[in-house]
Amino acid sequence: MTIGFAHAELIAVLVAVTGDEPRVMTIRSGNALPSGPFEMGHRTLQSGLREWVQEQTEHPVGYLEQLYTFADRDRNNDIPGGRTISISYLGLVNEQSGAGRPGWHGWYEYFPWEDHRQGRPAVLDAIMARLKSWANADPARRDHRHRRADFTFGLDGGGWNEDLALQRYELLYEAGLVSEAGCVAEANLGRAMFADHRRILATGIARLRAKIKYRPVVFELMPENFTLLRLQRTIEALAGLTMHKQNFRRLIEQQELVEETGGTESETGGRPAKLFRFRHTVLEERALAGTKLPLSRN
Amino acid sequence: MTIGFAHAELIAVLVAVTGDEPRVMTIRSGNALPSGPFEMGHRTLQSGLREWVQEQTEHPVGYLEQLYTFADRDRNNDIPGGRTISISYLGLVNEQSGAGRPGWHGWYEYFPWEDHRQGRPAVLDAIMARLKSWANADPARRDHRHRRADFTFGLDGGGWNEDLALQRYELLYEAGLVSEAGCVAEANLGRAMFADHRRILATGIARLRAKIKYRPVVFELMPENFTLLRLQRTIEALAGLTMHKQNFRRLIEQQELVEETGGTESETGGRPAKLFRFRHTVLEERALAGTKLPLSRN
DNA sequence: TTTGGATATGCTCAAAGAGAGCATAATTAG
DNA sequence: CTAATTATGCTCTCTTTGAGCATATCCAAA
Numbered sequence: 001m002t003i004g005f006a007h008a009e010l011i012a013v014l015v016a017v018t019g020d021e022p023r024v025m026t027i028r029s030g031n032a033l034p035s036g037p038f039e040m041g042h043r044t045l046q047s048g049l050r051e052w053v054q055e056q057t058e059h060p061v062g063y064l065e066q067l068y069t070f071a072d073r074d075r076n077n078d079i080p081g082g083r084t085i086s087i088s089y090l091g092l093v094n095e096q097s098g099a100g101r102p103g104w105h106g107w108y109e110y111f112p113w114e115d116h117r118q119g120r121p122a123v124l125d126a127i128m129a130r131l132k133s134w135a136n137a138d139p140a141r142r143d144h145r146h147r148r149a150d151f152t153f154g155l156d157g158g159g160w161n162e163d164l165a166l167q168r169y170e171l172l173y174e175a176g177l178v179s180e181a182g183c184v185a186e187a188n189l190g191r192a193m194f195a196d197h198r199r200i201l202a203t204g205i206a207r208l209r210a211k212i213k214y215r216p217v218v219f220e221l222m223p224e225n226f227t228l229l230r231l232q233r234t235i236e237a238l239a240g241l242t243m244h245k246q247n248f249r250r251l252i253e254q255q256e257l258v259e260e261t262g263g264t265e266s267e268t269g270g271r272p273a274k275l276f277r278f279r280h281t282v283l284e285e286r287a288l289a290g291t292k293l294p295l296s297r298n
Numbered sequence: 299m300t301i302g303f304a305h306a307e308l309i310a311v312l313v314a315v316t317g318d319e320p321r322v323m324t325i326r327s328g329n330a331l332p333s334g335p336f337e338m339g340h341r342t343l344q345s346g347l348r349e350w351v352q353e354q355t356e357h358p359v360g361y362l363e364q365l366y367t368f369a370d371r372d373r374n375n376d377i378p379g380g381r382t383i384s385i386s387y388l389g390l391v392n393e394q395s396g397a398g399r400p401g402w403h404g405w406y407e408y409f410p411w412e413d414h415r416q417g418r419p420a421v422l423d424a425i426m427a428r429l430k431s432w433a434n435a436d437p438a439r440r441d442h443r444h445r446r447a448d449f450t451f452g453l454d455g456g457g458w459n460e461d462l463a464l465q466r467y468e469l470l471y472e473a474g475l476v477s478e479a480g481c482v483a484e485a486n487l488g489r490a491m492f493a494d495h496r497r498i499l500a501t502g503i504a505r506l507r508a509k510i511k512y513r514p515v516v517f518e519l520m521p522e523n524f525t526l527l528r529l530q531r532t533i534e535a536l537a538g539l540t541m542h543k544q545n546f547r548r549l550i551e552q553q554e555l556v557e558e559t560g561g562t563e564s565e566t567g568g569r570p571a572k573l574f575r576f577r578h579t580v581l582e583e584r585a586l587a588g589t590k591l592p593l594s595r596n
Numbered sequence: 597t598t599t600g601g602a603t604a605t606g607c608t609c610a611a612a613g614a615g616a617g618c619a620t621a622a623t624t625a626g
Numbered sequence: 627c628t629a630a631t632t633a634t635g636c637t638c639t640c641t642t643t644g645a646g647c648a649t650a651t652c653c654a655a656a
Contacts, residue, residue: 066366
């Protein structure tokens with residue numbers, strides 16, 4: 001019981017954080033996600049992708065997780081009688097590796113409405129206005145569309161929910177507000193990407209934002225030693241939100257995720273901060289513990 | 299950049315709950331998960347699988363979610379020059395559909411150590427004893443193995459964590475305690491399945507147990523109208539744990555997930571229970587709200 | 597040297613949430 | 627009518643979370 005033979009490819013969402021900015025590795029000057037060949041010699045998809053990424057970035061991938069497998073008919077249908085299966089992965093790369101090199105683009109370039117660290121982005125007003133008129137355009141589904149837009153963009157009293165990145169992109173796509181949807185140039189929200197790559201990126205962002213809350217994966221994006229503020233800024237960059245500083249420390253420390261190295265860092269111009277390192281043993285023990293974050297809504 | 303042509307199949311983990319027992323649809327008298335053909339005519343993998351399941355079970359699938367894509371070399375390597383890609387899905391079927399019919403097997407038949415509703419299962423003593431001797435067998439990784447076994451099976455002070463179903467199965471596999479690992483017959487823990495199907499089932503169980511805690515998917519397993527106790531028993535069946543009754547109601551009601559139908563049910567021999575129905579509008583609004591459960595450790 | 601600015605870090609307090617149990621209500625079986 | 631059984635309402639305590647005050651330690655400029 002098979003679907004016969006199909007064309008298959010791997011697509012990677014590789015994330016690094018440098019200078020408080022989350023970045024994704026791209027090709028074609030930021031227009032596409034890297035997709036790589038899978039050598040038949042590898043034992044698993046993971047190991048094959050891992051090696052391939054290491055070649056490309058010249059640095060190891062810390063964390064690698066399968067995102068989603070697409071096999072829709074409207075994807076790359078140029079192979080007659082066949083279908084393309086795209087298996088996408090999310091990978092985390094240490095910040096020092098993926099630094100300002102070409103090929104790494106800040107992900108808010110593609111999703112300007114997702115960054116709430118400086119407060120609610122101004123774009124959101126324009127977005128909501130357009131979503132409203134899109135909702136009104138269909139009298140039958142009007143109410144449903146309004147509720148959906150309000151919820152997804154946090155106007156229903158629940159407030160902004162950073163985890164809904166994918167739902168927001170999908171809504172904008174449906175409403176024809178992103179250029180991948182084949183809409184008029186006028187409604188260009190954020191930078192577009194080749195084919196459905198921006199959707200895959202949104203999937204990766206949403207997955208990562210959800211994951212950092214209950215699994216200690218952020219440390220894959222950090223250098224060996226770091227200050228707590230550095231850790232906080234990294235998480236804030238990913239979530240697109242700011243956190244309460246003191247509560248953040250309390251949470252991190254009471255979970256015993258980190259330990260002091262003994263050293264300090266005085267780069268930032270204030271009182272020197274203690275350096276910490278991740279306690280790698282917790283990965284063995286509590287790979288699934290439950291890491292929560294004190295995200296504060298502005 | 300493709301991996302060339304590959305052989306592809308779909309594998310489904312279809313779950314229903316009947317008589318307080320979680321069941322999975324199987325073929326070959328419970329020895330394998332159903333894998334189905336994917337008609338090229340369908341637009342997406344989802345829609346293809348959905349139709350196929352409807353044919354097989356004669357009932358619609360409520361919720362369908364992609365689980366994982368496997369393409370390991372040691373899977374079905376009989377196609378020269380090619381590789382089999384298996385895309386697995388988790389589907390939820392209404393309880394009245396998947397009833398006691400042949401083909402549906404209680405999932406604790408395969409994972410007897412996962413059901414803690416009547417307290418800690420006795421098998422766990424045997425399991426831990428064997429895991430300990432497995433750990434001691436390798437002096438180099440001894441400590442690591444002990445920590446891992448203790449954490450995964452809840453002996454490290456953290457208590458039993460129902461979400462770790464997959465990790466537990468993988469640990470047992472590594473330790474050679476399940477017969478799929480090619481171990482001696484002596485160490486038969488739970489009923490085995492064809493190839494890696496039991497591993498896929500474990501993946502589905504773990505995913506579902508995690509999901510019911512933050513997404514209202516349980517209702518896909520329920521009839522239109524139900525009592526709160528029935529809902530509780532269904533969740534308990536999935537989680538393999540019991541819950542505090544009053545706190546369960548409080549949580550369900552304060553989240554406004556359900557509404558009274560007005561009717562009552564007096565089947566169970568006590569005070570008649572009010573009937574409730576799921577508020578389908580919350581699916582639109584808060585598809586991602588945050589449903590928590592008051593799981594109580596015995 | 598002093599002062600202001602900046603960040604680090606410790607501590608408190610109130611509000612919300614979670615875990616556990618008592619009490620009462622409404623049925624059925626005998 | 628009584629006992630058993632399940633439903634449902636309410637309380638109480640302990641923990642967690644959100645927010646802010648206060649102090650410590652550095653740098654740089656006056």
